[in-house]
Amino acid sequence: MNEQTLLLRARQFDQQSLAExxxxxxxxxxxxxxxxxxxxxxxEDCVAETFSRFLQALYQGKGPTQFLKAYLYRTxxxxxxxxxxxxxxxxxxxxxAVVPVEPNSTPQTAETHIEQERVRAALFQLTPGQRQVIMLxxxxxxxxxxxxLAIGKPVPAVKALQHRALxxxxxxxxxxx
Amino acid sequence: MxxxxxxxxxxxxxxxxxxxVPERNRHxxxxxxxxxxxxxxxxxxxxxxxxxxxxxxxAWLAAAMALVLVMLTGTTITAVAAQGSLPGSxxxxxKTSLEDSQLALAQNSAAQxxxxxxxxIRRFTEMDTLLSANTKLPPVLADRLETQFQRMTALAGTxxxxxxxxxxxxxxxxxQERERLMTASExxxxxxxxxxxxxxxxxxxxxxxxxxxxxxxxxxxxxxxxRNSSATPNPNGTPGVGPGPVGPNPSITPGDGQGPNxxxTPGxxxxPVGPNPSITPGDGQGPNxxxTPGxxxxxGGPNPSITPGDGQGTNxxxTPGDGQGPGGPNPSITPGDGQGTNxxxTxxxGxxxTPGDGHGFGSTPTAHPWGGxx
Numbered sequence: 001m002n003e004q005t006l007l008l009r010a011r012q013f014d015q016q017s018l019a020e021x022x023x024x025x026x027x028x029x030x031x032x033x034x035x036x037x038x039x040x041x042x043x044e045d046c047v048a049e050t051f052s053r054f055l056q057a058l059y060q061g062k063g064p065t066q067f068l069k070a071y072l073y074r075t076x077x078x079x080x081x082x083x084x085x086x087x088x089x090x091x092x093x094x095x096x097a098v099v100p101v102e103p104n105s106t107p108q109t110a111e112t113h114i115e116q117e118r119v120r121a122a123l124f125q126l127t128p129g130q131r132q133v134i135m136l137x138x139x140x141x142x143x144x145x146x147x148x149l150a151i152g153k154p155v156p157a158v159k160a161l162q163h164r165a166l167x168x169x170x171x172x173x174x175x176x177x
Numbered sequence: 178m179x180x181x182x183x184x185x186x187x188x189x190x191x192x193x194x195x196x197x198v199p200e201r202n203r204h205x206x207x208x209x210x211x212x213x214x215x216x217x218x219x220x221x222x223x224x225x226x227x228x229x230x231x232x233x234x235x236a237w238l239a240a241a242m243a244l245v246l247v248m249l250t251g252t253t254i255t256a257v258a259a260q261g262s263l264p265g266s267x268x269x270x271x272k273t274s275l276e277d278s279q280l281a282l283a284q285n286s287a288a289q290x291x292x293x294x295x296x297x298i299r300r301f302t303e304m305d306t307l308l309s310a311n312t313k314l315p316p317v318l319a320d321r322l323e324t325q326f327q328r329m330t331a332l333a334g335t336x337x338x339x340x341x342x343x344x345x346x347x348x349x350x351x352x353q354e355r356e357r358l359m360t361a362s363e364x365x366x367x368x369x370x371x372x373x374x375x376x377x378x379x380x381x382x383x384x385x386x387x388x389x390x391x392x393x394x395x396x397x398x399x400x401x402x403x404r405n406s407s408a409t410p411n412p413n414g415t416p417g418v419g420p421g422p423v424g425p426n427p428s429i430t431p432g433d434g435q436g437p438n439x440x441x442t443p444g445x446x447x448x449p450v451g452p453n454p455s456i457t458p459g460d461g462q463g464p465n466x467x468x469t470p471g472x473x474x475x476x477g478g479p480n481p482s483i484t485p486g487d488g489q490g491t492n493x494x495x496t497p498g499d500g501q502g503p504g505g506p507n508p509s510i511t512p513g514d515g516q517g518t519n520x521x522x523t524x525x526x527g528x529x530x531t532p533g534d535g536h537g538f539g540s541t542p543t544a545h546p547w548g549g550x551x
Contacts, residue, residue, distance in 0.1 A: 013217075013220055015214075015217050015218065018217045018220075019213075019214055019217065022210060022213050022214075023210075026206075026209075026210070027201070030198075030201055030206075031198045034198045034199075035195045035196075035198060040199065040201070040202060040205075041205075044202075044205055044206070044209055047209065048209050048212065048213070051213050052213075052216070055213075055216055055217065055220060058220075059220060112194060112197075115191070115194045116194050116195055118191075119191045119192065119194055119195055120195070122191075134192070137183075138183075138184060138192050139192060139195060139196060166184070166185065166188060169188060169191075170185060170187065170188055173187070173188070173191055174187070
């Protein structure tokens with residue numbers, strides 16, 4: 001069953017199709033959320049909230065009529081932005097300012113973890129659109145056409161956005177080095 | 178598809194550090210999936226088309242709007258239906274109320290007069306319709322017509338001479354035509370209302386002719402009338418009142434000229450009169466207890482040779498012929514009305530009552546020339 005047929009059935013509240021949608025997209029969404037959030041529980045929350053919003057939209061007669069995958073990733077991305085804004089508005093206690101490292105981690109894993117946090121911090125200094133393009137293009141490996149559907153911009157705009165995003169990320173990472 | 182080749186080397190390593198994702202906790206993933214499936218199962222029972230998703234407040238609002246719409250539509254339909262109603266029918270009061278509203282909205286005397294003319298023609302048409310259906314004319318038709326006559330004559334009296342002449346000429350044309358029609362046909366002798374209307378049309382015709390002949394005197398009558406009305410408020414609030422019907426000889430002005438606070442005296446000519454001069458001299462108090470206060474516009478009888486009334490105006494020295502214009506004989510008039518409410522009858526032995534015609538200028542139903550209901 002292709003994505004469009006699945007979506008049509010899901011819109012008719014076919015339970016099996018709705019379950020299939022979850023099974024098909026939740027693993028990828030989890031990875032996407034984890035890469036940006038760096039936290040398994042937050043990534044699970046992000047996935048759960050994404051599907052909850054999807055069901056709510058269908059219940060209200062809204063939601064996607066096509067490009068289901070793009071819709072789900074856009075929803076997840078918006079949830080992450082909301083989380084980031086909420087988190088940024090709260091003062092961080094000094095003890096939490098240090099990157100947590102698991103007690104039994106090796107020096108190598110600790111180093112990888114620190115690098116991941118540095119890159120995430122750099123990504124969150126980009127605009128949401130730039131961050132989304134970089135994530136979808138270089139980590140989820142989407143095509144420009146798929147990205148254009150997810151962010152609602154034409155392909156040339158996606159390319160331009162990608163170029164500016166890489167320049168900005170490079171600048172941020174080199175500054176923090 | 179690997180897009181990393183598009184990446185600059187210094188960014189490739191940085192982004193690749195995010196590529197590795199720890200294995201998802203199976204237990205947590207299964208739990209989340211269960212939650213999702215549980216929410217799906219609730220969904221079909223709740224799911225419904227968006228268009229029916231109306232909140233209770235919105236539903237109340239829609240119901241209220243629908244009610245208002247129905248009321249407005251109903252009112253409009255009633256008003257339209259009432260336009261074709263005839264006197265005596267259920268919707269006739271709606272029709273006359275609408276006419277009153279139109280009159281209230283008219284901007285000036287000329288506009289009101291024009292509307293009243295239209296409504297008078299409408300009354301005549303209603304009368305013709307009822308008669309052609311062999312229906313007896315209801316008193317409400319005569320009442321309504323009389324009210325309109327009174328308002329028209331009063332309105333004309335408030336106008337400047339050119340406007341008054343124009344208005345009275347127009348009214349005269351209508352009345353003459355109607356009188357001609359009513360005289361030409363034998364009429365409906367069995368219908369008392371018809372006879373009254375015919376009589377009243379004739380009297381109105383005479384009044385209007387007199388007004389056109391001497392606009393100054395016509396206006397003077399209304400000015401006096403207004404003075405009297407302001408001195409003695411009319412409890413019924415009926416506007417203005419026209420002058421009494423003109424008698425056969427307008428040049429005769431026998432009258433009693435009773436002012437509003439006049440002290441009636443027996444035999445002051447206020448008493449009914451008309452064709453029966455042998456009537457017992459009145460005591461100044463008509464049998465009708467609700468007589469119009471203070472209009473006292475009774476006039477002399479139709480007999481030119483009759484002795485002028487004694488003139489009972491306030492502080493006035495009775496002068497023969499100071500009345501408000503001669504009245505015509507109208508036996509149907511309620512005798513003895515037109516006395517001031519504050520009047521105190523006093524005996525005045527030896528006074529010889531002058532037969533008046535009893536056609537007061539009264540502004541209340543008691544002075545109703547139709548002799549209909551008070």
